[in-house]
Amino acid sequence: MKLAYWMYAGPAHIGTLRIVSSFKNVHAIMHAPLGDDYFNVMRSMLERERNFTPVTTSVVDRHVLARGSQDKIVNNINRKDKEETPDLIVLTPTCTSSILQEDLENFVERASMESTADVLLADVNHYRVNELEAADRTLEQIVRFYLEKAKKENQLCLEKTEKPSVNIIGITNLGFHHQHDCRELKKLFADLDIQINVIMPETAAVTDLKYLTRAWFNIIPYREIGLLTAQYLKKEYGMSYIDINPIGLIETVRFLTTIQKCLNQSINCIESKDLVLNNIQIFLKNTWFNNDYNKQICNPIGKKTIVFGSSTHAASLTKILTKEMGIHVLCSGTYCVYDKDWFFEQVLHFCNKILITEDHTKIGDFIAKSEPNAILGTQMERHLGKRLNIPCGVISAPVHIQNFPLSYKPFIGFEGIKHICDLIYNCFTFGISHSLLSIFEQKQINTTKINQINENIDLIWDIEAQNELKKIPGFVRGRIQRNIEILAREKNINLINVEVLYALKEIVADN
Amino acid sequence: MTITNSTEISFECETGNYHTFCPISCVAWLYQKIEDSFFLVIGTKTCGYFLQNSMGVMIFSEPRYAMAELEEADISAQLKDYEELKRLCLKIKKDRNPSVIFWIGTCTTEIIKMDLEGMAPKLESEIDIPIVVARANGLDYAFTQGEDTVLAAIAQRCCEKITNLKENYNIFYSFINFGKKKINASVDEQKQVNHSPLILFGSLPEPIIRQLTLELKKQQIKISGWLPSKRYIELPILKEGGFVCSVHPYLSRTATVLIRKGKCKLINAPFPIGPDGTKAWIEKICSALDVTPIGLDEREKQIWESLEEYTQLIKGKTVFFMGDNLLETSLARFLIRCGMIVYEIGIPYMDKRFQAAELALLQKTCLETGVPIPTIVEKPDNHNQINRIMELRPDLVITGMAHANPLEARGINTKWSVEFIFEQIHGFVNAKNILKLITRPLLRNQKLKALGWQNF
Numbered sequence: 001m002k003l004a005y006w007m008y009a010g011p012a013h014i015g016t017l018r019i020v021s022s023f024k025n026v027h028a029i030m031h032a033p034l035g036d037d038y039f040n041v042m043r044s045m046l047e048r049e050r051n052f053t054p055v056t057t058s059v060v061d062r063h064v065l066a067r068g069s070q071d072k073i074v075n076n077i078n079r080k081d082k083e084e085t086p087d088l089i090v091l092t093p094t095c096t097s098s099i100l101q102e103d104l105e106n107f108v109e110r111a112s113m114e115s116t117a118d119v120l121l122a123d124v125n126h127y128r129v130n131e132l133e134a135a136d137r138t139l140e141q142i143v144r145f146y147l148e149k150a151k152k153e154n155q156l157c158l159e160k161t162e163k164p165s166v167n168i169i170g171i172t173n174l175g176f177h178h179q180h181d182c183r184e185l186k187k188l189f190a191d192l193d194i195q196i197n198v199i200m201p202e203t204a205a206v207t208d209l210k211y212l213t214r215a216w217f218n219i220i221p222y223r224e225i226g227l228l229t230a231q232y233l234k235k236e237y238g239m240s241y242i243d244i245n246p247i248g249l250i251e252t253v254r255f256l257t258t259i260q261k262c263l264n265q266s267i268n269c270i271e272s273k274d275l276v277l278n279n280i281q282i283f284l285k286n287t288w289f290n291n292d293y294n295k296q297i298c299n300p301i302g303k304k305t306i307v308f309g310s311s312t313h314a315a316s317l318t319k320i321l322t323k324e325m326g327i328h329v330l331c332s333g334t335y336c337v338y339d340k341d342w343f344f345e346q347v348l349h350f351c352n353k354i355l356i357t358e359d360h361t362k363i364g365d366f367i368a369k370s371e372p373n374a375i376l377g378t379q380m381e382r383h384l385g386k387r388l389n390i391p392c393g394v395i396s397a398p399v400h401i402q403n404f405p406l407s408y409k410p411f412i413g414f415e416g417i418k419h420i421c422d423l424i425y426n427c428f429t430f431g432i433s434h435s436l437l438s439i440f441e442q443k444q445i446n447t448t449k450i451n452q453i454n455e456n457i458d459l460i461w462d463i464e465a466q467n468e469l470k471k472i473p474g475f476v477r478g479r480i481q482r483n484i485e486i487l488a489r490e491k492n493i494n495l496i497n498v499e500v501l502y503a504l505k506e507i508v509a510d511n
Numbered sequence: 512m513t514i515t516n517s518t519e520i521s522f523e524c525e526t527g528n529y530h531t532f533c534p535i536s537c538v539a540w541l542y543q544k545i546e547d548s549f550f551l552v553i554g555t556k557t558c559g560y561f562l563q564n565s566m567g568v569m570i571f572s573e574p575r576y577a578m579a580e581l582e583e584a585d586i587s588a589q590l591k592d593y594e595e596l597k598r599l600c601l602k603i604k605k606d607r608n609p610s611v612i613f614w615i616g617t618c619t620t621e622i623i624k625m626d627l628e629g630m631a632p633k634l635e636s637e638i639d640i641p642i643v644v645a646r647a648n649g650l651d652y653a654f655t656q657g658e659d660t661v662l663a664a665i666a667q668r669c670c671e672k673i674t675n676l677k678e679n680y681n682i683f684y685s686f687i688n689f690g691k692k693k694i695n696a697s698v699d700e701q702k703q704v705n706h707s708p709l710i711l712f713g714s715l716p717e718p719i720i721r722q723l724t725l726e727l728k729k730q731q732i733k734i735s736g737w738l739p740s741k742r743y744i745e746l747p748i749l750k751e752g753g754f755v756c757s758v759h760p761y762l763s764r765t766a767t768v769l770i771r772k773g774k775c776k777l778i779n780a781p782f783p784i785g786p787d788g789t790k791a792w793i794e795k796i797c798s799a800l801d802v803t804p805i806g807l808d809e810r811e812k813q814i815w816e817s818l819e820e821y822t823q824l825i826k827g828k829t830v831f832f833m834g835d836n837l838l839e840t841s842l843a844r845f846l847i848r849c850g851m852i853v854y855e856i857g858i859p860y861m862d863k864r865f866q867a868a869e870l871a872l873l874q875k876t877c878l879e880t881g882v883p884i885p886t887i888v889e890k891p892d893n894h895n896q897i898n899r900i901m902e903l904r905p906d907l908v909i910t911g912m913a914h915a916n917p918l919e920a921r922g923i924n925t926k927w928s929v930e931f932i933f934e935q936i937h938g939f940v941n942a943k944n945i946l947k948l949i950t951r952p953l954l955r956n957q958k959l960k961a962l963g964w965q966n967f
């Protein structure tokens with residue numbers, strides 16, 4: 001048993017559902033108790049989805065507990081088959097079904113005899129894999145199933161497309177800025193004059209999967225989802241894949257040159273150099289850190305930061321910060337514990353410390369101890385930062401609705417670099433304006449005084465004083481409150497009412 | 512078809528394939544309500560993920576709740592549950608020092624038959640903190656019923672305490688005087704008539720408690736205690752033969768415990784939602800306690816007048832409750848009184864005895880306003896409901912977030928049902944809040960309608 005308050009990656013079935021509901025016309029049936037379909041709420045809310053999420057539950061209740069699911073699952077599958085006529089139905093196990101140990105495989109077999117849709121049992125174990133691993137596996141499972149099926153039916157298209165083409169693997173719903181990244185990738189390939197063969201799972205139909213093998217190569221923009229599929233395609237069909245995450249200028253350029261190399265081996269048809277040079281030029285013209293004025297106000301070089309997130313985003317951001325901006329990364333970390341070797345290798349030379357953990361308190365402690373100028377992390381780190389008055393940019397899932405922006409905000413490619421620059425720049429300038437303001441607002445109180453203060457007096461703010469305090473802008477409120485409290489303690493005042501507040505405020509200002 | 516012309520309410524039961532929140536969500540409001548409590552949810556990552564996401568920003572404010580996350584070794588019984596729970600509870604005691612720890616059992620603890628009820632008393636005496644077990648799992652219950660399981664467990668405690676006043680954590684009972692001290696502090700005791708003790712049950716935020724207390728005070732009725740109280744150590748002591756009354760429609764288990772174990776008399780009343788419900792609720796309490804109500808009719812009338820502005824907007828409009836939180840009957844009854852037409856009342860579970868007075872009022876309301884009596888659909892099937900909705904095209908669908916956006920995209924106005932749980936809706940003064948919730952989507956969409964973007 002483990003005491004847990006917060007988790008970075010969700011349970012396995014969430015991963016499966018993300019894949020399944022990303023495909024077109026595929027339906028998931030969860031084998032779960034009532035209430036485990038919270039995924040539908042998240043998808044509908046975060047993605048502001050216009051369609052009903054194609055996930056239903058074959059409910060596990062007392063009855064099922066006592067007598068087994070019997071025909072319930074089979075009936076539910078066949079019912080969905082008739083109602084929605086999906087191409088594929090994926091039976092999704094949950095933590096509950098993991099311990100019920102029903103022969104779900106058998107139900108799937110029976111159901112598929114009657115249904116027009118294909119039926120699969122997602123091969124994931126709640127206690128062994130998390131959301132991301134489950135997503136990776138489910139995607140591979142579905143691809144494998146359809147390629148084998150196509151092979152058997154002699155429908156596999158092994159002939160390559162005439163012009164160079166690519167499959168983009170791993171774009172899913174509820175992915176961190178995936179929609180925007182996907183659009184940016186499409187644009188990038190259009191500029192390179194490379195056709196897009198299949199994007200999956202988002203927007204693909206399972207019937208498209210038999211064309212996968214027509215592409216010249218595969219890319220997997222994210223480390224977490226798609227790697228297994230790419231490896232499978234390489235092993236079975238000799239398709240090469242590129243697993244560079246094109247996030248940041250250097251990595252994007254490396255991504256492009258690798259594509260070029262990859263294609264030039266077969267046919268010399270592509271010249272990405274111009275594209276790269278053009279973009280770099282435009283980019284350098286626009287970027288803030290070459291601008292003298294900004295440099296004076298906000299020079300991030302040597303500033304300290306902490307990066308935490310999924311392995312893809314944390315590794316990419318760490319490299320951008322150190323290599324492209326000269327920012328000092330005190331610590332780089334990920335919650336993808338299962339993939340720690342890769343992460344370790346990626347960031348080894350770019351930070352003082354590597355933290356691979358699923359425990360948010362470890363990161364919290366490190367942040368509190370090392371007091372960075374800014375944090376780049378998940379929603380959890382954002383809130384930690386709030387509490388400690390350290391600005392934070394969100395660079396990775398888990399995320400909230402505000403991380404599903406309507407405006408175009410990719411992380412990938414040249415447009416992504418601009419967005420990342422804004423993000424980092426805003427983080428640091430916020431921190432700076434914050435401290436500038438507090439310097440102007442009230443001159444720093446001599447710190448040596450603090451030591452003599454009797455910390456034991458409990459300070460009480462009465463309601464009026466509290467209201468008065470609330471009128472002070474949020475970003476300096478904390479500091480003003482602290483300084484006033486320090487003064488109050490010094491003067492042995494333990495009730496702060498409005499009068500005291502004003503009196504103290506004057507002293508703070510006069511100091 | 513859902514509309515009938517009969518004068519009786521008809522009940523249907525569908526497949527039970529509907530969206531609702533897992534009952535462990537009650538932790539979110541109960542830990543805030545019971546200020547000295549700690550909630551330990553003994554379950555899996557699935558439960559944790561749900562709570563983490565559904566609690567929103569609350570999760571970042573160091574809530575007094577945590578998951579005891581079961582790992583594979585716990586499931587295969589390689590680890591001793593008792594030792595594990597002891598370890599976690601000692602840590603909680605050290606870090607937070609609560610007056611009570613609630614163990615929330617989940618689906619997994621049910622399936623592996625973890626004997627929480629058996630372990631709790633043992634551990635309780637070992638670590639010297641009361642441990643209350645509530646099985647609020649998705650196998651048996653829906654959403655708000657979670658609160659029912661917790662309150663039933665607390666009620667059980669109250670009952671045990673009468674018979675078994677243990678020294679160590681009951682000394683305070685001798686002087687806290689049924690926990691009424693705080694609530695009635697401002698009440699002029701002399702003015703009140705002598706009536707049998709009354710305890711109200713159901714978790715409500717403090718402002719509403721103050722409002723309801725005041726309404727009853729006007730009838731010279733004194734509340735001896737609330738279940739749950741603000742702090743666990745202030746739990747009311749039940750008196751045999753005393754009266755209890757619920758403020759929520761989903762507390763049938765708690766009621767049963769209070770009747771059977773506590774030997775209390777249940778006042779079966781409609782629930783104090785909407786001015787009509789509040790009036791009926793007070794009336795029932797009055798009649799049970801032998802008090803003649805005064806000024807209730809004027810009070811109700813005055814509230815209705817203040818609602819004019821809203822009722823004008825919704826008069827004649829149609830509503831469809833998909834059903835996920837058990838407040839549906841009371842809300843429907845109120846909305847019908849406001850002049851709306853309800854097509855269907857979906858509801859997870861209907862205890863006809865516990866809701867008897869509410870159902871009678873619903874029926875009466877329909878007959879008096881001359882609208883058809885809606886069918887009550889227990890354990891609804893969301894798929895079928897969507898089909899019915901598309902056919903009936905109601906002016907408003909009250910539903911969970913899973914369906915809200917897709918329905919809106921199909922030109923159907925929706926109201927997110929969960930808001931009724933978190934908004935203040937009880938008593939006379941809060942009726943306006945309900946109507947604000949109801950009219951908001953209607954008003955917004957009225958404005959957009961002119962643009963012709965309703966159908967996509």
Ligand code: SF4
Pocket residue numbers: 033034035036095096533534535554555557558559561616617618619647648649650
């Ligand atoms: S339905 Fe069961 S497994 Fe799911 S969150 Fe609720 S208690 Fe946990």
